[in-house]
Amino acid sequence: MNTGLSLARAVADAVLYEGYLLYPYRASSAKNQARWQFGVLGPPGAAESGAGEQPDMAADCLLEPGPAARVDVHLRFLHLQSRSAERADAGGFTPVDELTVGASRWLSWDEATDQEITLGPYSLGQLAAGVCAPVNVPANEDIEPVLDPAGAIAGRLVRRRRELRGEVRLLAAQVVAPGQAAQAGAPGGQAHGPLWRLRVTVENAAAAATDTRTAIEYSFIGAHVLLAVHDADFLSVIDPPGWAAAAAASCSQHRCWPVLAGPEGQRDVLLLSPIILYDHPAVAPESTVELFDATEIDEILTLRVLTLTDAEKAEARSTDARAAAIIERCENMTAEELQQLHGILRNPHAGAPRGPGSIGGDGFPGPAVPAYPEFSVPEFSVPGASDADTGAGTPWWDPARDAAVDPGSDTVFIDGVPVSRGSRVRVVPLRRADAQDLFFAGKSGRVTGVHFDVDGGTHVAVVLEADPAAELQEWYGRYLYFAPEELVPLTAAPAPDNGKEPSP
Numbered sequence: 006m007n008t009g010l011s012l013a014r015a016v017a018d019a020v021l022y023e024g025y026l027l028y029p030y031r032a033s034s035a036k037n038q039a040r041w042q043f044g045v046l047g048p049p050g051a052a053e054s055g056a057g058e059q060p061d062m063a064a065d066c067l068l069e070p071g072p073a074a075r076v077d078v079h080l081r082f083l084h085l086q087s088r089s090a091e092r093a094d095a096g097g098f099t100p101v102d103e104l105t106v107g108a109s110r111w112l113s114w115d116e117a118t119d120q121e122i123t124l125g126p127y128s129l130g131q132l133a134a135g136v137c138a139p140v141n142v143p144a145n146e147d148i149e150p151v152l153d154p155a156g157a158i159a160g161r162l163v164r165r166r167r168e169l170r171g172e173v174r175l176l177a178a179q180v181v182a183p184g185q186a187a188q189a190g191a192p193g194g195q196a197h198g199p200l201w202r203l204r205v206t207v208e209n210a211a212a213a214a215t216d217t218r219t220a221i222e223y224s225f226i227g228a229h230v231l232l233a234v235h236d237a238d239f240l241s242v243i244d245p246p247g248w249a250a251a252a253a254a255s256c257s258q259h260r261c262w263p264v265l266a267g268p269e270g271q272r273d274v275l276l277l278s279p280i281i282l283y284d285h286p287a288v289a290p291e292s293t294v295e296l297f298d299a300t301e302i303d304e305i306l307t308l309r310v311l312t313l314t315d316a317e318k319a320e321a322r323s324t325d326a327r328a329a330a331i332i333e334r335c336e337n338m339t340a341e342e343l344q345q346l347h348g349i350l351r352n353p354h355a356g357a358p359r360g361p362g363s364i365g366g367d368g369f370p371g372p373a374v375p376a377y378p379e380f381s382v383p384e385f386s387v388p389g390a391s392d393a394d395t396g397a398g399t400p401w402w403d404p405a406r407d408a409a410v411d412p413g414s415d416t417v418f419i420d421g422v423p424v425s426r427g428s429r430v431r432v433v434p435l436r437r438a439d440a441q442d443l444f445f446a447g448k449s450g451r452v453t454g455v456h457f458d459v460d461g462g463t464h465v466a467v468v469l470e471a472d473p474a475a476e477l478q479e480w481y482g483r484y485l486y487f488a489p490e491e492l493v494p495l496t497a498a499p500a501p502d503n504g505k506e507p508s509p
Contacts, residue, residue: 009267009274010079010233016266016286017081018295020044020278021119021227022327025083025297028306029313030321030328032112040115042299044082044261044279046171046225050213057220062228063206064277065256066263067249068177069198071236075126079233080173080207083117083226084142089163098161103323106151106159110323116164117226124173126235132177132203142169167211167222173230174206180252200240200252205230205277229261230277238272241265241284291345294334297327304346310335412454417463422494428452429495430467432487445469445485449495453484463489 024042027034044062051057068074090104090111104111124138145166153159181200207230211223232239240246242263245253256263265284266276276282289303296306310331313321322329416425424430431449434442450467457463466484468475478484 007233007274009271010231012268012287013231013266013274013276015288016282017229017231017276017278019288020229020276020280021081021083022295022297023227023280023301024299025117025227026325026328028296028298028309029317030297030310030324030331031317032114032324033320041083041221041224041226044226044228045221046082046207046209046228047220048209048211048214048223050215051220051224054215056215056217057224059260060210061206061208062260062277062279063204064258064261064263065202065204065242066232066275066277067180067240067242067245067252067256068201068203068234069238069240070129070201070234071198073235074129074237075235076132076175076203076237077126077233077235078124078138078173078175078205079231080122080124080140080228081231082120082228084120084166084169085222085224085226086116086118086164086166087222088114088116089165090160091163092160093158101160104151104160104162107154109151110319111151111162112320112323114324116325118166122173127175129177129201132175132201136173136175138173138175140169140171140173142166144168169223169225170210171225172208172210174208175203177201177203180255181249197248200249202252202256203232205232227279229279231266232275232277234273234275239265239275240272243284293342294331294338295327296331304343307335307338307343307346410457412456412466415455415457417455417465417489419489419492419494424452424455424465424489424492424494426452426454429470430465430492431495432467432469432485433491433493434487435491436488450485451475453479456486465489465492467492 020043024040027036027040031037045058046060046062047057049060052059068076088111089100090102090113091098092101092104100113102113120142122140122142127136145164147164149162149164150158151160151162178201179199180202181197207225207228209223209225214220214223240249240253242253242256261277261279262281263275263277264282264286265272265274267274267285269285276286292303294303294307296303298306313332318332321332413426416423418424419430429449429451431447432445434446436442448469448471450469452465452467454466455463456466464486465488466486468479468484472478
């Protein structure tokens with residue numbers, strides 16, 4: 006059994022169900038009327054008509070094969086399954102929005118079943134010649150009787166799935182020969198084996214659909230691919246070795262992103278993900294509940310689930326079996342488990358940028374800083390990063406970490422004029438970051454501090470002189486924050502005590 010593949014499936018499951026059911030996990034929630042955000046491969050014509058998503062995704066990956074190399078392909082996705090609640094009556098069964106029998110309740114709802122199609126193994130020769138493998142998932146209807154307390158049939162749940170058809174195409178080509186690898190800058194002329202570029206394409210081949218409902222029924226939802234190799238290694242396209250950098254730059258992606266999966270240090274499993282991840286992603290150990298919310302933050306969602314009313318929880322349980330499991334798990338979470346969710350911070354860039362194989366302050370290999378903007382998914386932890394700062398024992402985000410930063414004495418120059426605590430300024434909001442900026446325009450204020458954030462931005466804290474509660478706001482530390490370009494320096498003058506604007 007491939008341990009790396011098993012660990013990669015845990016991450017792939019988080020990708021698969023991301024957005025399956027959004028908080029507050031009830032059918033009546035407005036945002037659950039438009040689910041299935043990631044990795045949707047719609048039927049042909051759906052994207053052009055505006056009814057659905059594009060039908061395909063594709064990505065190039067780099068493969069360093071041995072003489073007996075072979076590749077297994079695991080296509081994974083959700084298949085929409087409509088659940089119709091039907092009430093038993095004299096004429097048979099009648100579809101209803103809601104079926105209540107005794108203390109149990111069911112809603113008519115769109116569920117989804119997970120599918121995994123395994124293809125291969127394919128040899129390097131087969132991949133070089135090109136592989137086109139059909140994917141067929143038959144239509145299905147399943148009937149579950151619902152019995153009343155006396156054992157009589159009171160209704161039924163009918164689950165229906167449409168037929169799905171598609172294809173997976175694989176094509177490999179050698180991009181670096183063994184002799185070229187040494188010439189490309191391998192240390193000490195070290196030779197590498199041949200390097201191949203493998204392109205993986207997944208395409209929906211269902212009948213054309215031009216309405217939204219039919220399009221999602223014929224879609225591959227949350228589609229992603231796990232590749233597992235034998236007698237071969239994948240190379241990272243995010244942080245390739247120098248001799249393979251040009252080959253990595255030649256790779257292209259369409260609606261999916263290839264990352265090394267499985268344990269750090271292993272290179273036999275690759276995930277083609279519909280969201281951008283880093284190499285070797287892992288589910289955070291604190292994330293014990295599958296909350297299904299896009300970019301979920303476990304503590305906040307868990308606490309919000311616990312604030313639902315009994316009626317709302319009952320509706321969530323009736324909506325979906327997975328929603329019922331969320332409610333159950335959150336209600337039974339211990340105080341220790343809740344505390345575990347609080348205050349966990351992992352900084353992927355703690356300390357100086359480190360290359361692959363280098364050792365960080367936590368004693369583990371650290372990843373290189375990616376050259377692309379990050380898309381972070383909070384339930385994933387970052388390999389090689391510590392929970393606290395690797396230096397002075399103060400978290401990297403805490404201003405106290407840098408003793409040279411002091412908002413009370415720091416200065417910023419605006420139009421050549423030094424502005425610091427006590428300076429008078431006129432407010433000219435440009436960014437409209439807050440709706441109330443409209444009311445602050447032209448007002449004068451007093452600077453209470455100059456703040457620098459970890460991204461190098463500057464924020465000037467201000468209290469308005471015309472605010473009758475200015476003194477109280479300063480005492481509480483309730484300031485308005487503006488960028489330097491949103492302030493005009495004024496000549497020094499004592500703050501007015503009558504609530505009126507002073508003259509400049």
